[in-house]
Amino acid sequence: MELSIIKPDDMHLHVRDGSSMQSVIAHTAAQFGRAIIMPNLSPPVTTVEAALAYRERILNALNKDVNFSPLMTLYLTDSTQVSEIKKVAVSEHVKALKLYPAGATTNSSAGVTDIEKVYGVLETMQEHQVPLLVHGEALSDENGHAVDVFDREKMFIDKTLYPLIRRFPKLKIVFEHITTQEAVQFVNAAGENVSATITPQHLMYDRNAIFKGGIRPHFYCLPILKRKKHQLALIDAATSGNKNFFLGTDSAPHSRTSKENACGCAGIYSAHAALEFYADVFEQANALDKLEGFASIFGAQFYGLEENDEYITLRKEPWHVPEVYDFGSEVVIPFHAGETMQWKVAL
Ligand code: NCD
Numbered sequence: 001m002e003l004s005i006i007k008p009d010d011m012h013l014h015v016r017d018g019s020s021m022q023s024v025i026a027h028t029a030a031q032f033g034r035a036i037i038m039p040n041l042s043p044p045v046t047t048v049e050a051a052l053a054y055r056e057r058i059l060n061a062l063n064k065d066v067n068f069s070p071l072m073t074l075y076l077t078d079s080t081q082v083s084e085i086k087k088v089a090v091s092e093h094v095k096a097l098k099l100y101p102a103g104a105t106t107n108s109s110a111g112v113t114d115i116e117k118v119y120g121v122l123e124t125m126q127e128h129q130v131p132l133l134v135h136g137e138a139l140s141d142e143n144g145h146a147v148d149v150f151d152r153e154k155m156f157i158d159k160t161l162y163p164l165i166r167r168f169p170k171l172k173i174v175f176e177h178i179t180t181q182e183a184v185q186f187v188n189a190a191g192e193n194v195s196a197t198i199t200p201q202h203l204m205y206d207r208n209a210i211f212k213g214g215i216r217p218h219f220y221c222l223p224i225l226k227r228k229k230h231q232l233a234l235i236d237a238a239t240s241g242n243k244n245f246f247l248g249t250d251s252a253p254h255s256r257t258s259k260e261n262a263c264g265c266a267g268i269y270s271a272h273a274a275l276e277f278y279a280d281v282f283e284q285a286n287a288l289d290k291l292e293g294f295a296s297i298f299g300a301q302f303y304g305l306e307e308n309d310e311y312i313t314l315r316k317e318p319w320h321v322p323e324v325y326d327f328g329s330e331v332v333i334p335f336h337a338g339e340t341m342q343w344k345v346a347l
Pocket residue numbers: 014040105106135220221222223250252253266267268
């Protein structure tokens with residue numbers, strides 16, 4: 001069996017920097033025409049100038065014949081200036097700002113401490129239609145009490161997102177890597193200008209995967225996997241043909257030693273077989289005909305981009321995922337390491 005679709009875009013990707021980035025970037029460039037590159041380096045990417053320099057480093061790591069365009073983002077901080085937003089608005093390659101609540105995830109210490117501190121910047125983003133990409137997890141409730149790790153997305157929706165869309169009804173928002181039924185409902189209830197990305201792991205697993213037979217660090221990411229009912233709601237959303245849900249892998253490589261550790265990092269590396277994971281999910285949902293919209297059309301539309309002009313072919317052709325891939329001077333354990341995949345992108 002074969003399936004040809006317009007070349008997809010990965011609308012949420014971490015590639016790190018330096019030799020680590022050089023190890024992983026070819027995986028994404030082999031399958032995707034473009035990718036939204038997350039800015040959570042250490043220190044974070046906060047200016048257009050820094051984002052364009054990072055983009056050059058990514059392009060320099062690829063063979064010259066590879067047709068791949070990194071789409072850059074800036075890390076929103078309490079001190080982001082309106083003048084920087086205006087630069088983004090006219091930039092060809094810098095597309096959006098990423099909101100990380102301070103402390104929510106990997107390298108998020110520079111994140112926004114109180115959304116009201118960035119209202120001025122959000123006003124300008126709304127005016128210029130610069131998208132806000134949101135890591136939607138709240139660490140505390142309105143009384144300052146800590147929120148359970150499984151409830152942080154729902155808390156963020158109630159505490160931050162509903163007030164945000166009321167105050168900025170025309171702001172373009174991507175609710176990144178959604179993990180709950182409540183997030184699906186929020187996107188469905190919000191306007192045309194609010195979309196969401198969905199990762200392969202949240203479509204393929206529920207939270208039991210993290211604990212099956214022992215603790216499994218390679219199933220740990222943020223937002224954390226949730227209950228089965230949430231997984232099913234995400235599958236429904238992704239395969240519905242609703243253009244407000246599109247592909248974003250959140251592929252987030254960490255070295256083997258930083259994952260298999262007494263305090264393991266959050267993040268799943270899925271770039272080596274990203275489209276194959278989604279194809280499995282869509283096939284099992286009897287919705288392979290909806291894969292192209294989700295993977296290749298809706299994201300581009302949201303960002304105001306043309307669809308890619310190449311096509312890509314997926315074949316039903318079993319193959320084995322390697323146990324490890326190089327990752328700078330270390331290795332990264334890929335999602336489904338050592339397992340058999342049913343689909344293969346024809347390269
Ligand atoms: C991401 C990372 O490692 O950069 N980790 C993750 O679990 N998704 C950060 C993020 O997107 O939250």
